[in-house]
Amino acid sequence: MSEITLQDDAVIAHGHAGEFEAPLFGAYSKKVGMWLFLASDSLTFGALLFAFSYNRIYTSWPTPFGKDSIINATVMTACLLSSSLTMVMAVFAAQRHDRAWTRNWLLATMAFGTGFIVLHGMEWTKLIHEGLSLPGFPKPAGQLESEYAHISSGVPQFAATFFGLTAMHMLHVTIGVIYLGVVALRKLFLPILGALWLVGFLLIPADNVFHYGIHALLIGLIISSVILFLKPKDYDAHDVEVSGLYWHFVDLVWMFIFPLVYLMSTKI
Amino acid sequence: MHDVATHDDSKGQYFWVWGALLVLTAVEVWLGYRQIFEPVHMLEVLLVLSVIKSVLIIAYFMHLKFEKAIMRWLLVISVTGCFVIMYFFFFPDADRILKLGVR
Numbered sequence: 628m629s630e631i632t633l634q635d636d637a638v639i640a641h642g643h644a645g646e647f648e649a650p651l652f653g654a655y656s657k658k659v660g661m662w663l664f665l666a667s668d669s670l671t672f673g674a675l676l677f678a679f680s681y682n683r684i685y686t687s688w689p690t691p692f693g694k695d696s697i698i699n700a701t702v703m704t705a706c707l708l709s710s711s712l713t714m715v716m717a718v719f720a721a722q723r724h725d726r727a728w729t730r731n732w733l734l735a736t737m738a739f740g741t742g743f744i745v746l747h748g749m750e751w752t753k754l755i756h757e758g759l760s761l762p763g764f765p766k767p768a769g770q771l772e773s774e775y776a777h778i779s780s781g782v783p784q785f786a787a788t789f790f791g792l793t794a795m796h797m798l799h800v801t802i803g804v805i806y807l808g809v810v811a812l813r814k815l816f817l818p819i820l821g822a823l824w825l826v827g828f829l830l831i832p833a834d835n836v837f838h839y840g841i842h843a844l845l846i847g848l849i850i851s852s853v854i855l856f857l858k859p860k861d862y863d864a865h866d867v868e869v870s871g872l873y874w875h876f877v878d879l880v881w882m883f884i885f886p887l888v889y890l891m892s893t894k895i
Numbered sequence: 896m897h898d899v900a901t902h903d904d905s906k907g908q909y910f911w912v913w914g915a916l917l918v919l920t921a922v923e924v925w926l927g928y929r930q931i932f933e934p935v936h937m938l939e940v941l942l943v944l945s946v947i948k949s950v951l952i953i954a955y956f957m958h959l960k961f962e963k964a965i966m967r968w969l970l971v972i973s974v975t976g977c978f979v980i981m982y983f984f985f986f987p988d989a990d991r992i993l994k995l996g997v998r
Contacts, residue, residue, distance in 0.1 A: 886923050
């Protein structure tokens with residue numbers, strides 16, 4: 628079926644046979660659908676942030692994040708904010724029907740998003756290596772007496788909320804990068820995603836959590852393949868704008884996670 | 896008919912919004928290091944700054960400012976309402992568990 632947009636006469640002209648109902652919100656259905664999804668997803672993060680805030684206020688909360696962690700998280704924040712700007716540029720390029728620059732800006736957005744994921748992965752690896760772990764998970768040898776090991780056993784809510792919130796967000800960023808890759812490159816993105824998964828799986832050491840976490844790319848590859856082969860369409864300005872809504876939401880959520888999780892636990 | 900957000904707005908304002916978001920982030924980091932407030936007040940201040948940043952992102956980057964009023968208000972009121980309900984249920988309930996004790 629060909630893509631039907633609100634620009635089609637069949638949508639705009641009313642009172643004719645075969646007409647479509649006028650949209651309630653004055654926007655095409657994909658955009659309304661994405662807004663509704665984002666509204667529901669914001670409640671998921673809202674519940675997690677409320678739980679974090681309660682624990683932060685009413686428990687003896689540790690403040691272990693040193694200068695390195697805060698600088699790292701600040702750079703990650705700058706990456707996400709900059710990615711939102713490049714995403715806006717991609718939407719503008721799509722509206723001009725400038726396919727080359729739409730792809731370029733989307734790739735720039737993906738690059739910032741990938742930078743965020745890599746920096747966050749390094750941060751996780753460092754913290755886990757220094758002894759921060761969830762209850763029941765093994766602690767690295769030689770770190771049983773470290774500050775983070777004491778925090779993990781004394782205030783288990785710290786590791787639980789930190790890993791819970793940031794993992795949920797990192798998953799959203801990963802999905803966002805894959806989503807943008809599909810919109811920007813379509814089927815060409817599939818072998819790239821497959822190669823990234825394979826290289827990541829082979830290069831990341833087996834004792835690193837991301838040795839298994841990288842399988843998120845494989846799941847993304849399978850889902851993207853099904854979508855692209857079932858509906859091999861050429862993505863238009865609407866799709867770029869809707870994917871942009873998702874990406875900005877990912878940025879928006881981090882604007883709450885960064886100050887609450889990192890800045891409220893700063894070591895002075 | 897409102898199609899793709901084809902409002903006549905300049906790209907310059909998006910750079911200003913981006914700059915404002917970076918400045919607000921820098922203020923947050925500065926506050927985090929200075930720790931001039933008690934944790935509860937610090938949480939409130941950081942949340943206010945985060946809400947300002949999120950309003951900028953939603954209004955400009957997500958273009959909600961340029962959508963129809965019915966869509967704008969319906970989304971804002973419903974999501975805000977849900978958060979308010981969460982606040983009035985989660986915190987007192989968590990307090991109740993602490994005071995009663997969990998067996």
